[in-house]
Amino acid sequence: GEDVEQSLFLSVREGDSSVINCTYTDSSSTYLYWYKQEPGAGLQLLTYIFSNMDMKQDQRLTVLLNKKDKHLSLRIADTQTGDSAIYFCAELPYNQGGKLIFGQGTELSVKP
Amino acid sequence: DAGVTQSPTHLIKTRGQQVTLRCSPISGHKSVSWYQQVLGQGPQFIFQYYEKEERGRGNFPDRFSARQFPNYSSELNVNALLLGDSALYLCASSLEGTISDEQFFGPGTRLTVL
Numbered sequence: 001g002e003d004v005e006q007s008l009f010l011s012v013r014e015g016d017s018s019v020i021n022c023t024y025t026d027s028s029s030t031y032l033y034w035y036k037q038e039p040g041a042g043l044q045l046l047t048y049i050f051s052n053m054d055m056k057q058d059q060r061l062t063v064l065l066n067k068k069d070k071h072l073s074l075r076i077a078d079t080q081t082g083d084s085a086i087y088f089c090a091e092l093p094y095n096q097g098g099k100l101i102f103g104q105g106t107e108l109s110v111k112p
Numbered sequence: 113d114a115g116v117t118q119s120p121t122h123l124i125k126t127r128g129q130q131v132t133l134r135c136s137p138i139s140g141h142k143s144v145s146w147y148q149q150v151l152g153q154g155p156q157f158i159f160q161y162y163e164k165e166e167r168g169r170g171n172f173p174d175r176f177s178a179r180q181f182p183n184y185s186s187e188l189n190v191n192a193l194l195l196g197d198s199a200l201y202l203c204a205s206s207l208e209g210t211i212s213d214e215q216f217f218g219p220g221t222r223l224t225v226l
Contacts, residue, residue: 004154030211042116042202043155043217088154097168098145098209102154 004103006089011109018076020106022089025070029091032065033100034074037086046074046087076108084110114138116205116218124224125193133188133221135203141216143167143209144186146178147202149220155202161186162209190223198225 004024012018024032030051035043049056049063049072056063062075072089086105093101117136125131137144143162147155160168161180180186184205190197200220206213 035217042219043204045214045216048214090154092211094211098143098160098206098211098213098215099157099168099170100145100147100155100204100215101157104152104154 004089004091004101006087006103006106008104009107009109011111012079014079014081014110014112016079018074018079018083018108018110020074020076020087020089020108022072022074022103023070024072024089024091024101024103026091026093026101027067027070028094030094031092032063032072033088033090033092034061034063034072035088035090035102037088037105039085043088079108079110081110081112084108116203116216118201118203118218118221120221121219122222122224124226126226127193127195129193129225130189130191131193131223133190133201133203133223135186135188135205135218137184137186137203137205138216141205141207142184143206143213144180144184145204145206145209145215146186146188147204148172149200149202150196151199158188160209167209193225195225198223 033048089103145160146158149155157170204215
């Protein structure tokens, strides 16, 4: 079945690292994404990783992929108050065109 | 360049009514997808269109329909509105809707059904 799961909430102090975790189900997924959504706004693509990669780093963002366990994580270094938002993990199965399957989102709260 | 635009921004309807939501893709993009995001949940795929043809459909009732026009803009129609249709409706565009194409999301239309 199709199911992407995330923990619902994460609270960190400004300057700390944040790690948001996600598990997915479709082993055929070619791309895995992290989106950010701020209140009242649409979705902003933060980063993505191709399924044949283990890690991808992009400035403060590090994505780790464990295909065996179907586990994806997003690490945000030096978290700032502006990083407070909801973060969605999404998978793109190989045989379903452009259909993204999203998790329910992790609300990140960054306290000064 | 303009991003994906959606109209209207907000909409209030009553149960049983019909609604039409509009989306204009990024210039040059030929594929449009629609997602429904109920409060507190992740977006759920409704439709994907490419070159005016339906390429994919999610698990939504027949009350939901869509179409894509020759200029690649798209409309999502929902008939016989239910309270549960209250949600943020997101449109995403991509070059050709393939798995390697990035999808760019619009700001969404917030629909409230009373």
